[in-house]
Amino acid sequence: QVQLVESGGGLVQAGGSLRLSCAASGRTWRPYAMGWFRQAPGKEREFVAAISWSGGSTSYADSVEGRFTISRDNEKNTVNLQMNSLKPEDTAVYYCAARHNGLGYVAREYDYWGQGTQVTVSS
Numbered sequence: 552q553v554q555l556v557e558s559g560g561g562l563v564q565a566g567g568s569l570r571l572s573c574a575a576s577g578r579t580w581r582p583y584a585m586g587w588f589r590q591a592p593g594k595e596r597e598f599v600a601a602i603s604w605s606g607g608s609t610s611y612a613d614s615v616e617g618r619f620t621i622s623r624d625n626e627k628n629t630v631n632l633q634m635n636s637l638k639p640e641d642t643a644v645y646y647c648a649a650r651h652n653g654l655g656y657v658a659r660e661y662d663y664w665g666q667g668t669q670v671t672v673s674s
Contacts, residue, residue: 553577553649553663560645560668563637567672571632573647573665583651585623585630588658589643589670596646600632601654610654615641637672645670 559571573585586601600611600621609621618637623630630647645668648661655661 555665
């Protein structure tokens, strides 16, 4: 089992930045890819970004490409999502997730989930 706890959400004006963090605990010795997803009210949970175990491979949704950056520190068992140039449509609950294989792009491919952190971008 891997436990995940997100932090760093909050309220920010459009054009601003936030940095989300996700701390992993438990069986973190086993290689796992990490992903960030988000879910806005009344919408499906959608893929935002993913990073491989080594950090050498990353992937982003088209809607955040060039604005968001995913990174990880395996010594600290953390993964971060730097979000710049935020837009009101980025408002959602953001979740980190882990899977014991390569990059995943849909929620059902992930084995472990955090509780989520709210990000609100005002116009």
